[in-house]
Amino acid sequence: MSTIHTTDVLIIGAGLAGERIGVEAAKRGLSVIILSLVPPKRSHSSAAQGGMQAALGNAAMGKGDNPSVHFMDTVKGSDWGADQEVARIFADNAPIAMREMAFYGVPWNRVKGGPAEYYIKGKKQTITEDAAKEGLITSRDFGGTAKWRTCYTADGTGHSVLYAMDNLAIQLGIEVHDRMEALSIIHDGGKCCGVVARSLRDGSLSTYLSKATVIATGGYGRIYGATTNAVICEGTGAVIALDTGIVPLGNMEAVQFHPTGIVPTDILVTEGCRGDGGYLIDKDGYRFMPDYEPEKQDLASRDVVSRRMMEHIKKGKGIESPYGTHLWLDIRHLGAHHITTKLREVYDICMYFIGVNPITDMIPVRPTHHYSMGGVRVNKDGHAYSLEGLFSAGEAACWDMHGFNRLGGNSLAETVVAGMIVGERVADYAQKCRLEVSSALSEKFMKEVSGKINGLLTSKGNESVPQLKKEMGDILTHNVGIFRNGTDLEEAKKVLKNLLKRSRNIKVKSGAKGGNPELTAALRIEGMIKLAMTVAYGALARKESRGAHTREDYPSRDDEKWLVRTLARWPKGSDEPKLTYEPVGMIDVPPGERGYGGASIKPMKKTISSYNAEVDRLQKKNGAIQTAEKIGTRIKAGLWKKEVK
Amino acid sequence: MARKITFKIFRFNPYDEGSSPFQQEYKLEETPRLNLFSALNIIRDEQDPTLMFDFVCRAGICGSCAMMINGRPTLACRTLTSDLPETIELFPLPFFKMLGDLSVDTGVWFRGISERLESWIHTDGTFDTKSVEKLMDNELANEIYEADRCIECGSCVSGCATANVYPDFLGATGLNRIARYMIDPRDMRDNEAWFELVSTYEGVFGCIGMMACEDVCPKNIPLLDTFSRVRRLMIETGLSSKSTLLKTHS
Numbered sequence: 051m052s053t054i055h056t057t058d059v060l061i062i063g064a065g066l067a068g069e070r071i072g073v074e075a076a077k078r079g080l081s082v083i084i085l086s087l088v089p090p091k092r093s094h095s096s097a098a099q100g101g102m103q104a105a106l107g108n109a110a111m112g113k114g115d116n117p118s119v120h121f122m123d124t125v126k127g128s129d130w131g132a133d134q135e136v137a138r139i140f141a142d143n144a145p146i147a148m149r150e151m152a153f154y155g156v157p158w159n160r161v162k163g164g165p166a167e168y169y170i171k172g173k174k175q176t177i178t179e180d181a182a183k184e185g186l187i188t189s190r191d192f193g194g195t196a197k198w199r200t201c202y203t204a205d206g207t208g209h210s211v212l213y214a215m216d217n218l219a220i221q222l223g224i225e226v227h228d229r230m231e232a233l234s235i236i237h238d239g240g241k242c243c244g245v246v247a248r249s250l251r252d253g254s255l256s257t258y259l260s261k262a263t264v265i266a267t268g269g270y271g272r273i274y275g276a277t278t279n280a281v282i283c284e285g286t287g288a289v290i291a292l293d294t295g296i297v298p299l300g301n302m303e304a305v306q307f308h309p310t311g312i313v314p315t316d317i318l319v320t321e322g323c324r325g326d327g328g329y330l331i332d333k334d335g336y337r338f339m340p341d342y343e344p345e346k347q348d349l350a351s352r353d354v355v356s357r358r359m360m361e362h363i364k365k366g367k368g369i370e371s372p373y374g375t376h377l378w379l380d381i382r383h384l385g386a387h388h389i390t391t392k393l394r395e396v397y398d399i400c401m402y403f404i405g406v407n408p409i410t411d412m413i414p415v416r417p418t419h420h421y422s423m424g425g426v427r428v429n430k431d432g433h434a435y436s437l438e439g440l441f442s443a444g445e446a447a448c449w450d451m452h453g454f455n456r457l458g459g460n461s462l463a464e465t466v467v468a469g470m471i472v473g474e475r476v477a478d479y480a481q482k483c484r485l486e487v488s489s490a491l492s493e494k495f496m497k498e499v500s501g502k503i504n505g506l507l508t509s510k511g512n513e514s515v516p517q518l519k520k521e522m523g524d525i526l527t528h529n530v531g532i533f534r535n536g537t538d539l540e541e542a543k544k545v546l547k548n549l550l551k552r553s554r555n556i557k558v559k560s561g562a563k564g565g566n567p568e569l570t571a572a573l574r575i576e577g578m579i580k581l582a583m584t585v586a587y588g589a590l591a592r593k594e595s596r597g598a599h600t601r602e603d604y605p606s607r608d609d610e611k612w613l614v615r616t617l618a619r620w621p622k623g624s625d626e627p628k629l630t631y632e633p634v635g636m637i638d639v640p641p642g643e644r645g646y647g648g649a650s651i652k653p654m655k656k657t658i659s660s661y662n663a664e665v666d667r668l669q670k671k672n673g674a675i676q677t678a679e680k681i682g683t684r685i686k687a688g689l690w691k692k693e694v695k
Numbered sequence: 696m697a698r699k700i701t702f703k704i705f706r707f708n709p710y711d712e713g714s715s716p717f718q719q720e721y722k723l724e725e726t727p728r729l730n731l732f733s734a735l736n737i738i739r740d741e742q743d744p745t746l747m748f749d750f751v752c753r754a755g756i757c758g759s760c761a762m763m764i765n766g767r768p769t770l771a772c773r774t775l776t777s778d779l780p781e782t783i784e785l786f787p788l789p790f791f792k793m794l795g796d797l798s799v800d801t802g803v804w805f806r807g808i809s810e811r812l813e814s815w816i817h818t819d820g821t822f823d824t825k826s827v828e829k830l831m832d833n834e835l836a837n838e839i840y841e842a843d844r845c846i847e848c849g850s851c852v853s854g855c856a857t858a859n860v861y862p863d864f865l866g867a868t869g870l871n872r873i874a875r876y877m878i879d880p881r882d883m884r885d886n887e888a889w890f891e892l893v894s895t896y897e898g899v900f901g902c903i904g905m906m907a908c909e910d911v912c913p914k915n916i917p918l919l920d921t922f923s924r925v926r927r928l929m930i931e932t933g934l935s936s937k938s939t940l941l942k943t944h945s
Contacts, residue, residue: 088749089802091847092757099756152828155816155881157839160831185830203840209756210843217815220806228802229794251794252710280752314728317754372727391837395756402755402773404728516740560745564710564795568744 052496053256057083057225058480060244060260062232062287064090066208066462067444068266069215069224070469071476075262076222078477083258085230085247087282090216094268094280095465098208099320099395101190101200102463104144108161108186110179111168111198117141118686118693119196124451124460126644127194127351129597129607131304131423131453131615133635135685136430140451140460140467142684147466148187148201155214157203161188169327169384171347172337191325192458194351194646196694200325200459205395208462215466229565230256233502233573235263235290235440236487236495242440243487245290246499248573250565255500257492262480264472265291265426265434265442273582274419275523278311278318287446289577291426292584296436298617298630298673300427300448302581303588306456306598307532309355311418314373315403318420319396319413321458324348326392328381330359331412332367343646350646353455353598356417357647360532363416371414378412385409417532421445421461423452423598424585427617427673430681432472435617435673439483441476443468450615453634454597475678506572511555515571518556522549522582530586535602539590546586550579550625584618584627591629592616595649609641609654613661617672632672633665636682639690698725698781702738704746705786708795718784719743731764731771731785735797747795755913758846761788761853762797768850770913771797788853790862801849808869812892816881829881842875842921844914851908851918863897867908867918870899874921877928886932894929 059075061068064086072082086093107115121141125132152158163181167174170191179188192200203210219226229250236243236257244259270285271277291297309330310319324330329348332338342358343350350358359377362368368375381389381396386409389397393408400406400413426442427435428449434440443449444465449472451464529542553576558569594608595601614631621628637658643651654661666681700723707716721738732753739746751759753772760771763786765779776783791799808814845868852858852866865873873893876882893899902922909918 088751088757088759089805089847091805092751092759092802094752094757096846097752097754097756146824149826149828150822150824152831153816153820153822153881155879157831157836157843157879158828160833160836162833185832187828188833203843204837206756206840206844209846210840213843217809220809221813221815226806251800280757281750315730315753399754402775403730405775558744562708562711562745564708565747565798566745567739567747 052254054259055083055256056259056485057081058260059262059264059476060258061085061264061266062245063266063268063446064226064228065093065095065266065268065444066212066215066465067469068264069219070466071264071266071443071473072219072224073215073222074470074473075477075480076224078481080477080480082224084224084226085232085258086226086228087231087250087286089228090219090226091213093212094283095212095462096209097280098462099205100192100322101202101207101459102144102148102211102466103192103195103199103457103459104148104201104463105141105197105199106145106148106187106189106201107197108183109188109198110177111191112189114695115197115199116693117145118690120144120199122639122690122694123195124457125639127455127457127460128451128453129455129644130609130613130641131301131596131634133430133450134638135636135682136449137451138638138686139430139471139684140464143467143471144463147463147470151211151214151466152187154218156211158187158201159203161186172327172329190322191349192321193324193346193349193355194457202322204391205393211462211466231286231570232290233499234495235294236492237294237437238491239296241438243491246495250570253564253566255496257496259485259487259492261439261483261485262476263440264476265440265446266444267446269422269445270578270581271419271422273522273526273578273585275520275527276311276316277419278308278316279419284574284578285581286574286577287442288425288581291434291440291442292580292620293577294437295620295622297434297440298427298436298619299584300424300450301454301588301616302424302584302618303592303599303616304423304454304597305419305585306352306421306423307356307417308352308420309359309417310379310415311420312399312404313371313376313414313416316418317399317403319379319399319415323379323381323393323396326388327384328379331378331380332362333369334367338362338367346646351455351457354647356532357600359417369414374416376414376416379415380412381408382410382412419527421456423454423456424448429674429677431475431677432468433475433675435675438675439479441472443472454599478678502573503569506556506558506569507561509555509557511557513552513556515556515568515575518549518553518575518579522546522579526582526585530589533600533602534589536590539586542586543590546579546583547626550576550583553579580620580627587627587629588616588618606650606652608652610652613641613654630672632669633661636662636665636685638685638687700725700776701782702734703782703784704796706796707793709793710795725776729776731774731776732760734776735771748797756846758848761848761850762786763788763853768853768911770848788849790853790858791849801847805847808865808872812865812869812872814872814876816879817884818881819883835878839875839879842871842878842916845871845916846914848913850911850913854907854911856905856907857901857903861897861901864901865893865898867912870925871916871918871921874925877925886928890929890932893925894933899925899929
């Protein structure tokens with residue numbers, strides 16, 4: 051007999067987005083259970099060093115900032131792939147979320163009146179902070195933004211916000227079942243009723259029945275061989291959504307590479323390095339970014355900087371090393387004090403992991419897989435397409451404020467803002483609905499999961515998980531990386547399809563009781579390969595270049611054909627994903643130039659109003675669930691024209 | 696010539712009735728800049744898929760991978776084999792519940808500490824979405840953050856003589872957590888409330904001052920200073936003329 055738990059709200063993932071939703075539901079008096087692969091404070095949210103974007107406009111270099119400017123930066127950053135209404139909701143609520151976290155104990159850095167020295171575009175400058183703003187939340191510079199907007203706590207923003215959030219969750223008595231992995235969503239084809247989960251302590255299976263279920267499991271970076279992501283970022287939540295056969299994943303081909311992963315190990319050093327005045331250097335000791343991007347230089351958006359770095363390496367300007375070619379990140383001029391306080395995490399990482407002292411030496415860096423813009427496709431309420439009662443938020447979701455490229459500091463902010471907004475919708479839903487589920491239904495899913503486990507343990511196959519993982523990581527890194535083309539993507543498609551077949555022939559050698567790491571990995575690999583296939587198929591089909599998706603054979607952004615979001619579903623029994631397309635959302639800011647990156651654009655022929663007129667109908671046709679408020683109601687049409695100077 | 700490293704790793708599966716503790720040997724050729732995250736994963740991928748250990752961020756931030764490395768509790772992810780002798784002995788952290796091999800249950804213990812210390816902001820206020828944040832001096836924000844940097848890896852309590860004898864001892868991590876809230880003006884608890892919470896043998900007066908915690912803290916949190924400060928404040932509070940605390944406690 052396995053245990054059955056019932057709860058109003060079930061959340062999978064105890065990072066910032068999941069816990070923030072839990073907090074909202076618990077405040078309404080709903081019962082909440084959070085399942086997590088690891089203790090909540092160890093979630094990958096903790097690793098975000100840099101900060102959270104919110105248009106508070108307190109710092110001198112943030113003067114004149116407002117949510118419209120933030121909204122505009124986000125839409126531009128997304129290369130117009132974002133849902134603009136969601137970007138608007140996000141930008142409007144980010145300042146509230148930052149202040150709320152201050153209320154709950156986050157020690158945000160504050161404005162200190164008077165002169166302070168900064169490095170801007172390689173030059174030392176003195177900026178005088180407004181004495182009248184002293185003591186308010188301050189901000190630092192991040193890529194792709196018009197203003198200094200990134201709120202931070204020294205070098206550990208993710209850590210301190212996650213600790214404040216988890217402490218709040220503990221205060222509210224939210225139950226967390228850690229070392230617990232959701233393996234399957236219980237549903238009847240129209241409604242989600244909970245999950246079947248496996249304990250990573252003792253290996254037992256449990257059923258969780260809920261009114262509302264939330265996927266907040268973060269990204270799926272580990273499908274790539276080289277990634278900055280934590281080892282738990284294997285897309286477990288996206289996989290169970292895809293496995294329903296009905297819920298789509300959005301824009302899976304939109305994958306971000308961060309310019310500064312250290313070589314080797316691929317640990318991220320924050321964009322704050324360049325935000326605070328660090329720059330990139332080639333093998334001749336030359337600062338090359340201003341040649342490519344005269345305006346934003348080292349602080350263009352991440353997709354652009356990553357691409358420029360690869361371009362420069364291809365010109366033979368990289369530094370050869372036993373771990374591959376790289377470039378240098380130079381922060382030496384910021385000085386020992388700055389590096390050991392505001393960038394201490396960077397200092398520690400360099401010293402401990404590669405033995406480089408960034409006060410006296412340059413840091414070896416290269417672009418590395420970093421963020422998944424794609425994820426479980428949800429409407430603006432966070433409600434998943436095609437399955438009532440299933441929600442998603444944070445990196446796991448495609449909400450979709452990032453489109454084809456996310457700005458630094460926007461994802462960590464998204465976790466708490468989406469947590470707040472989606473949390474309300476989840477709570478509304480759970481308050482209205484009743485827990486009705488047949489035991490036959492939940493037993494059916496339990497049987498499927500235990501059948502799969504038995505299959506793996508008694509298999510006569512000969513494939514091993516580490517081998518499949520390595521082959522998957524390699525093909526994605528090489529063929530579905532920063533620069534993509536039809537030939538490489540066709541090959542990736544073939545290789546991955548074969549890997550999927552092989553994944554059904556895995557032999558788990560040990561039947562060890564308890565957590566059994568071999569079985570845990572074997573249970574995940576098939577789903578990871580499926581995710582990899584949605585990325586490769588989406589990338590092959592999208593015959594344009596947009597944001598982080600760069601096709602060498604289709605170098606222009608094509609707004610006539612491709613101002614659409616990819617939806618990938620995995621029909622039951624199929625051996626490949628099925629793609630459909632929907633409009634990106636209501637357009638307020640017409641598609642235009644980003645001001646960096648320099649790609650050409652094929653303009654849209656139809657008018658904005660005729661595009662917008664079809665959004666609701668076409669999204670619903672693709673599975674969108676009715677939103678609480680009509681779509682478009684939060685868009686504040688045209689406000690950016692007045693407020694963005 | 697690359698070294699051949701011998702790993703002697705503690706093995707035990709508490710969920711398997713037939714399992715009893717022993718040390719297992721694995722050999723690995725050393726490569727440049729090899730750390731224990733990579734080494735343990737290579738061993739598991741290539742030699743023994745049953746080996747249990749915990750890593751999450753593998754970047755020294757999440758606190759998951761503390762273990763006893765040649766007798767010293769520290770983070771495995773940022774330990775380079777080149778800094779160790781040819782034989783590396785790995786044991787799980789003592790003090791915590793064993794889950795299997797090098798994996799221990801730190802999560803449940805740390806949640807218990809948060810609940811005991813009520814480690815959240817205590818306030819009568821409510822958050823107003825329309826008003827600006829309360830002002831705070833940047834120096835104070837930095838000071839709070841300094842104490843907030845603990846990653847709950849468990850190294851300090853594993854290296855602590857008192858904690859290994861008194862399981863209820865709050866440990867350096869718990870006392871540091873208290874110090875963090877003490878200096879936070881948003882938390883309305885007063886000195887008398889702190890006194891009730893930590894002026895006990897399980898609290899600040901249980902420490903016998905060996906300060907292994909400070910030696911092993913991977914985040915270099917100044918625990919000695921923190922302890923002195925909290926103790927001094929507690930004694931002052933107890934002795935203050937207005938207070939009846941020491942009387943009720945004597």
